[in-house]
Amino acid sequence: MTNSYTKTRIRKITRHFGLIPLSSKTFASFYRKNAIVQIKTESGTYAIKPFFRNLFLRSSTIHQIKTTANYIQLLMDSGFSYMPKWLTSNSGKLWTLNQGRPFYITDWIKGRNLENQKDFEEIGRALATLHTTSSRFLYTKGPFTPRQIRTWQIQDRLFRRRMTKAIQANEQNHGWYKKYGKHCKMISDRAWADLRKPEIVDLFEKELNRPALIHNDITSPNVIISDDNQLFIIDWDHIKVGSIYVDVAKTLMNTTQFNPDFIQSLLKGYEELYPLDRTERKLISSLYGLPREAWQATRFPNRPRSREMIDIMEQTWLLRLKAMDLLEEWTNQ
Structure with a gap:
C-alpha cells in the first residue's frame, strides 16, 4: 500500500x-x-x-x-x-x-501527548466517563472479563511451551527466557491464582448485568491534548462491549510508563467518577501484572518489533515490579 x-x-x-x-x-x-x-x-x-x-x-x-x-x-x-x-x-x-x-x-486534532499528572488524571476521567456513559444505553450480556482472560491464558500456555523448547534447543533467545521467563511464569501464576478467588468470580457474575463500551486500545500515541487543553482519545477502531477492568489495566500498562505518579493520577481521575471497591481494585491489579508483552514478543521472536519489545521489557523490568507493588498497596488501601 x-x-x-x-x-x-x-x-x-x-x-x-x-x-x-x-x-x-x-x-x-x-x-x-x-x-x-x-x-x-x-x-x-x-x-x-x-x-x-x-x-x-x-x-x-x-x-x-x-x-x-x-x-x-x-x-x-x-x-x-x-x-x-x-x-x-x-x-x-x-x-x-x-x-x-x-x-x-x-x-x-492538533496538540501534544500526555506529559504530567494532570493529564493522567484527565485520561482517568475520560475512561470512567466512557464506561459510565455507555452503560446507560447497553443491554448486551456476556462474560466480558472471563472471555478476555481465557484468551490470555492460551497465550500464556503458548509462551511457556516456547520457553521450554527454546531452552532445550539452546536457541538464540534462550538466554532471555532463562533470565526473565521464570519470573514471567511466577507473575502469571500469582495472577491466575488471584483470578480464581471466590470474590473475583462473584465479581464476574455481577459484571454480566453491567455492560459497557471500552476503547480497547488506549496507548500513549492514541491520546492527544489539544492546543486548548482538551483531552482527546483517537483511533476507535477496536471499540466494543467488554470489560472495564481490562480496559483500565491495559490503559495503565500502555500509557503510564510504570511511573508511580502517573499511575496514581490516572486511578485518582478514574475513581472520581467511578469508585472501585477492594475486589475491583484487586482484579485490575492482577490483570495489570500479566506479562502480555512477553507473550506477544516471543510469538515471533525474529521480527524487529518483537526484539524491540523484549529490549523494553529488560530495561523496565524493575520499574514494572515496583508498579505492581504500588497497585497491590492501592488494592489494600
Missing part, C-alpha cells in the same frame, strides 16, 4: 462527505505506513482513516464497521466529549466504501 492514497482516491473519499481537499499528507502509525491521511479544506482540517477488519472476529469487515459506527453514534448522541467528531457522509452513515475498504473522517 505504498502509493495507495493518490490525490484522485482522496478526492473520491472526501467527496462522499461533502469536502473538497486543498492539500493532503499521509502519516504512519506504529503498525502501518499509511495509517491516516490529513486533509486541509476550506472548512477545516480533517483525518481520513481506513478501517481494517479485526482478524480475531469471524464477522465481515462491513459488519464490523457498521457495529463500530453504531457505538460511535451512541457516544456522540450521549455528549461524550473525549473523542474527535466523526463526520456524516452524504448517505447518512459515518463511513463510506472505496475500493472495497471502509473509510471514515474525523476532525484533525
Whole structure:
C-alpha cells in the first residue's frame, strides 16, 4: 500500500462527505505506513482513516464497521466529549466504501501527548466517563472479563511451551527466557491464582448485568491534548462491549510508563467518577501484572518489533515490579 492514497482516491473519499481537499499528507502509525491521511479544506482540517477488519472476529469487515459506527453514534448522541467528531457522509452513515475498504473522517486534532499528572488524571476521567456513559444505553450480556482472560491464558500456555523448547534447543533467545521467563511464569501464576478467588468470580457474575463500551486500545500515541487543553482519545477502531477492568489495566500498562505518579493520577481521575471497591481494585491489579508483552514478543521472536519489545521489557523490568507493588498497596488501601 505504498502509493495507495493518490490525490484522485482522496478526492473520491472526501467527496462522499461533502469536502473538497486543498492539500493532503499521509502519516504512519506504529503498525502501518499509511495509517491516516490529513486533509486541509476550506472548512477545516480533517483525518481520513481506513478501517481494517479485526482478524480475531469471524464477522465481515462491513459488519464490523457498521457495529463500530453504531457505538460511535451512541457516544456522540450521549455528549461524550473525549473523542474527535466523526463526520456524516452524504448517505447518512459515518463511513463510506472505496475500493472495497471502509473509510471514515474525523476532525484533525492538533496538540501534544500526555506529559504530567494532570493529564493522567484527565485520561482517568475520560475512561470512567466512557464506561459510565455507555452503560446507560447497553443491554448486551456476556462474560466480558472471563472471555478476555481465557484468551490470555492460551497465550500464556503458548509462551511457556516456547520457553521450554527454546531452552532445550539452546536457541538464540534462550538466554532471555532463562533470565526473565521464570519470573514471567511466577507473575502469571500469582495472577491466575488471584483470578480464581471466590470474590473475583462473584465479581464476574455481577459484571454480566453491567455492560459497557471500552476503547480497547488506549496507548500513549492514541491520546492527544489539544492546543486548548482538551483531552482527546483517537483511533476507535477496536471499540466494543467488554470489560472495564481490562480496559483500565491495559490503559495503565500502555500509557503510564510504570511511573508511580502517573499511575496514581490516572486511578485518582478514574475513581472520581467511578469508585472501585477492594475486589475491583484487586482484579485490575492482577490483570495489570500479566506479562502480555512477553507473550506477544516471543510469538515471533525474529521480527524487529518483537526484539524491540523484549529490549523494553529488560530495561523496565524493575520499574514494572515496583508498579505492581504500588497497585497491590492501592488494592489494600
